[in-house]
Amino acid sequence: MSSSLCAPLGTRRGRGGYVEDGSSRQDVPIVVREGVYLTWEELWVTMSKPSGKDGKKAIILESQTGYAKPGELLAVMGPSGCGKTTLLDALAGRLNSKAKQTGDILINGRKQALAYGTSAYLTQEDAMLTTLTVEEAVYYSAQLQLPDSMSKFEKKERAEFTIKEMGLQDAIHTRIGGCGSKGISGGQKRRVSICIEIITRPNLLFLDEPTSGLDSAASFYVMNRIARLNKTDGIQRTIIASIHQPNTQVFQLFHNLCLLSNGKLVYFGPASAANKFFALNGFPCPTLQNPSDHFVKTINKDFELENPEQGLTDGLTTEEAIYMLVKSYQSSETSQQIQTEIVAIRTGDSSAMEKKSNAAFFTQCIVLTRRSYLNMYRDLGYYWLRLFIYGALAICLGTIFYNIGSSKESAQARGSLLMFVATFLTFITIGGFPSFVEEMKVFEKERLNGHYGVTAYIIGQTLSSIPYILLISLIPGAIVYYLTNLHHSCQHFVYFTCVLFVSVMLVESLMMIVASMVPNFLTGIITGCGILGVMMLNGGFYKLPSDLPKPIWKYPLYYISIHKYAYQGLFKNEFEGLTFTNKNNNDQVGEHMKNISGEDMLRDLWEVEMCHSKWVDLFILLGMLVLYRVLFLVIIKAMEKVKPIVAAFKWK
Numbered sequence: 001m002s003s004s005l006c007a008p009l010g011t012r013r014g015r016g017g018y019v020e021d022g023s024s025r026q027d028v029p030i031v032v033r034e035g036v037y038l039t040w041e042e043l044w045v046t047m048s049k050p051s052g053k054d055g056k057k058a059i060i061l062e063s064q065t066g067y068a069k070p071g072e073l074l075a076v077m078g079p080s081g082c083g084k085t086t087l088l089d090a091l092a093g094r095l096n097s098k099a100k101q102t103g104d105i106l107i108n109g110r111k112q113a114l115a116y117g118t119s120a121y122l123t124q125e126d127a128m129l130t131t132l133t134v135e136e137a138v139y140y141s142a143q144l145q146l147p148d149s150m151s152k153f154e155k156k157e158r159a160e161f162t163i164k165e166m167g168l169q170d171a172i173h174t175r176i177g178g179c180g181s182k183g184i185s186g187g188q189k190r191r192v193s194i195c196i197e198i199i200t201r202p203n204l205l206f207l208d209e210p211t212s213g214l215d216s217a218a219s220f221y222v223m224n225r226i227a228r229l230n231k232t233d234g235i236q237r238t239i240i241a242s243i244h245q246p247n248t249q250v251f252q253l254f255h256n257l258c259l260l261s262n263g264k265l266v267y268f269g270p271a272s273a274a275n276k277f278f279a280l281n282g283f284p285c286p287t288l289q290n291p292s293d294h295f296v297k298t299i300n301k302d303f304e305l306e307n308p309e310q311g312l313t314d315g316l317t318t319e320e321a322i323y324m325l326v327k328s329y330q331s332s333e334t335s336q337q338i339q340t341e342i343v344a345i346r347t348g349d350s351s352a353m354e355k356k357s358n359a360a361f362f363t364q365c366i367v368l369t370r371r372s373y374l375n376m377y378r379d380l381g382y383y384w385l386r387l388f389i390y391g392a393l394a395i396c397l398g399t400i401f402y403n404i405g406s407s408k409e410s411a412q413a414r415g416s417l418l419m420f421v422a423t424f425l426t427f428i429t430i431g432g433f434p435s436f437v438e439e440m441k442v443f444e445k446e447r448l449n450g451h452y453g454v455t456a457y458i459i460g461q462t463l464s465s466i467p468y469i470l471l472i473s474l475i476p477g478a479i480v481y482y483l484t485n486l487h488h489s490c491q492h493f494v495y496f497t498c499v500l501f502v503s504v505m506l507v508e509s510l511m512m513i514v515a516s517m518v519p520n521f522l523t524g525i526i527t528g529c530g531i532l533g534v535m536m537l538n539g540g541f542y543k544l545p546s547d548l549p550k551p552i553w554k555y556p557l558y559y560i561s562i563h564k565y566a567y568q569g570l571f572k573n574e575f576e577g578l579t580f581t582n583k584n585n586n587d588q589v590g591e592h593m594k595n596i597s598g599e600d601m602l603r604d605l606w607e608v609e610m611c612h613s614k615w616v617d618l619f620i621l622l623g624m625l626v627l628y629r630v631l632f633l634v635i636i637k638a639m640e641k642v643k644p645i646v647a648a649f650k651w652k
């Protein structure tokens, strides 16, 4: 390997310090390198086998050693399932909780977990808001990620430039599309995802199969553009990309190549020297064959049993060939040079990792509100379908309970109607969960890449949903209220609408919490249904509070049930101040038996707590709403905090 590999790139003068052996170099001006230097040594990743009751672990990565440095593009290649994504995840500090990692990963010479927002990571799966056009997706991302010091015009210009760079100018006004709504193609989606990750020109960029779904020409242009990121503004960037089948032109863009087979390191070194390594070990690349195809084919043992003749080379099975290559690499000169390079990187002084300077908090809130509002407007499943169902149910309720009357029997009907409003009408809010889970996937990806903060997201999500929830509370609420002729007065109608509005928001908040912990929408819906079912049952209607298990303070479900406060508030709003006539009265019965006050009914029939007013119930619901949203924030934040600690613990 050339000595240039060890030469620091993009250097600046720094102050004196201590070298690793402890000797002082106070008086020697040292050179501090810019950019991100990543080294990993003896990196192992194991995972618990799903079926392994014996506690056996599956080895996903074995004894990986390598480095990535500014100004260079490192390609990670190998057959499907060899551990490329796992290597990228380990380096980016994103391994899932089932994985255990040992070995050293150093960032700029320090053992540290990558903080949120210090790198960009293009995941294999494209997670984007499907209702947005290409231009909107990239421009919103630019507004969120680029600092406020850049003007709107500059951000727009950067977004348009990046879209053009990725060859998406013809699809700029096409919606991204997803399940059930056709939009741009899979390859175009991939390029939009790349646009979103490179728009800030990050110093450290992980790309997991950036060219999947692209034709060979598009693959070249995209990879060429990514490789050129280093040359546009004089800043050296560290880029690590896993890639499946690069053509010869793309392969020539790689500085270093990391070749994996079944978790083992077959080769790490200059991409240009890989051909020689394979030839020296008895696997020369046939003329007219793409070297990368040749490497991956030589070390792919997945189909050996199907095609035994494919695996045999010089009388070796593929497994034996891989073993031989791994051993040969370990004792090779290239491997020694890589070690030397790693030591040079470790001992050099590097500047600390810097967090991207995103848009300010206030800007993030505004942009996220706008983006989320637009997404909700265009996604029929988010609110419009619910508005339709709510409207239909309201007409149905209005017809069944039409002009409800004022007899004692009508009071029972009022109770049932209000309970239906407090429970079922809020329960069907769960219908919007699939759309919310899709949004959460985008949020999760963007949050991990540090596009914006959790608080800004929650504020944006809350503000954008208010007009829609107001609509689905107001219109169906008005239909029910006036068809059934509930308690006449504007104040009573406003209260009714407020309780419906806050309850729907509360159920949405509950589902946000569920989504943060159960990101699968089927399990999420079942979990949400279960929680709401328990709350409904314990609201004090289906079983009266006095019948609930004693002592009541040992039964907290009653007090934390959303429905308790919603139904008690609605009941007080409806019954207080009304008098109901007893149809079965006769002359022998006293006047007090002929008419029953609403307050008496609340107390005797439903055991509604009369010690506080209906406004207290509404206030408690509002408090719960704030609490649920804060809880969502705390859970996400806690996960952020716990992850690096778990990662650090795993390294030990």
Ligand SMILES: Nc1ncnc2c1ncn2[C@@H]1O[C@H](COP(=O)(O)OP(=O)(O)OP(=O)(O)O)[C@@H](O)[C@H]1O
Pocket: 047, 048, 049, 050, 058, 060, 078, 079, 080, 081, 082, 083, 084, 085, 086, 087, 096, 098
């Ligand atoms: N959570 C998990 N539990 C058990 N095994 C896992 C888990 N995640 C990944 N693996 C296994 O680890 C191996 C490496 O997976 P990884 O996704 O890193 O491969 P890859 O090279 O990126 O594959 P591809 O090119 O197909 O995306 C695979 O054999 C996979 O089955």
